[in-house]
Amino acid sequence: MNYKLLFTQLEQAGFEDWVAELTRLNEKWFDDSHHGDFKRWNEALQMLPEVSVSNIDFSASAITVKGNCESGNKLHEALSLLKPWRKGPFKIADEYIDTEWRSDFKWERVLPHLSSLNKRKILDVGCGNGYHCWRMLNEQPEIVLGIDPSVLFNMQFQALNYYVQDERIHLLPLTIQEMPLNMQWFDTVFSMGILYHRRSPFDHLMQLKGLLKQGGELCLETLVIEGGEGQVLVPESRYARMNNVWFLPSADELVHWLKRCGYKNIRVVDINKTSVQEQRSTEWMPFESLPECLDKEDSNFTVEGYPAPLRAVVLANK
Numbered sequence: 001m002n003y004k005l006l007f008t009q010l011e012q013a014g015f016e017d018w019v020a021e022l023t024r025l026n027e028k029w030f031d032d033s034h035h036g037d038f039k040r041w042n043e044a045l046q047m048l049p050e051v052s053v054s055n056i057d058f059s060a061s062a063i064t065v066k067g068n069c070e071s072g073n074k075l076h077e078a079l080s081l082l083k084p085w086r087k088g089p090f091k092i093a094d095e096y097i098d099t100e101w102r103s104d105f106k107w108e109r110v111l112p113h114l115s116s117l118n119k120r121k122i123l124d125v126g127c128g129n130g131y132h133c134w135r136m137l138n139e140q141p142e143i144v145l146g147i148d149p150s151v152l153f154n155m156q157f158q159a160l161n162y163y164v165q166d167e168r169i170h171l172l173p174l175t176i177q178e179m180p181l182n183m184q185w186f187d188t189v190f191s192m193g194i195l196y197h198r199r200s201p202f203d204h205l206m207q208l209k210g211l212l213k214q215g216g217e218l219c220l221e222t223l224v225i226e227g228g229e230g231q232v233l234v235p236e237s238r239y240a241r242m243n244n245v246w247f248l249p250s251a252d253e254l255v256h257w258l259k260r261c262g263y264k265n266i267r268v269v270d271i272n273k274t275s276v277q278e279q280r281s282t283e284w285m286p287f288e289s290l291p292e293c294l295d296k297e298d299s300n301f302t303v304e305g306y307p308a309p310l311r312a313v314v315l316a317n318k
Helices: 004-012 016-029 038-046 072-080 103-113 131-139 151-164 201-211 251-260
Strands: 052-057 063-068 090-092 095-097 121-125 143-147 169-172 186-192 212-224 264-273 310-317
Touching: 004 016, 004 143, 038 072, 038 151, 052 151, 063 131, 063 151, 072 095, 090 151, 103 131, 103 212, 103 264, 103 310, 121 131, 131 143, 131 169, 151 169, 186 201, 201 212, 201 251, 212 251, 251 264, 251 310
Parallel strands: 063 090, 121 143, 121 186, 143 169, 186 212
Antiparallel strands: 052 063, 090 095, 212 310, 264 310
């Protein structure tokens, strides 16, 4: 990965010490001590065949690298070694990666409500393999930075970036806790599908606020429940077979949380029940997915008896 442009911009903004730390960590991010499957993933990147790229499309539902690949079988084999693919879809030459999530569904719900992303510095927290970051490039931002600690997601991003080579987009294998405190550098910050995994949602909302410039925009997408202010679901153990779901507020209560954290101009712009068309098992993610997490008799409930996943998009300003 080439972080030269990103590091230069950060240094110019006064974050020289952080750049020095990132440079030191960069040597250790991708080595075989991080994960038992690292060798397989690294082999996948090394075997990626050349593609005669004719066009790159960030506007389509699938991030698309158009071009000719004379080694289609090798491309399929390399990308298959990077399974499971959860966020997408992607299309490289003739290879279509049908990911677990149709992440384009979410983007189409979010995009119409955002302030312009043109010439803005953007951060996507917990971005996975960067699907939404790639979609953001179609809006002509100055720079897009995604952060996600998953080594696999970072390797999937590198596989696509091998063909795209766009200097405006970067993905760092970091958690939000490893970002500078009170950075105040980004015009727009996304946190999509993260809040309910945080044991302290208020800490997360304050961390996001600290990363935003004054007047900057937060796009928060998270699980909610039906109900009014003051209503919150705290699962007894698992929720939809996930053991790391802590708080599911109502949309009204989520607005209350944002007010308590000092956000302004708070608006709920979308509420949508997750469908089995949006999240399901595929060839590229063959493990259990949403259909296996819903009650077989009544899909309005999870297998634990809780309300089925309902997702809200909330925008707010610092």
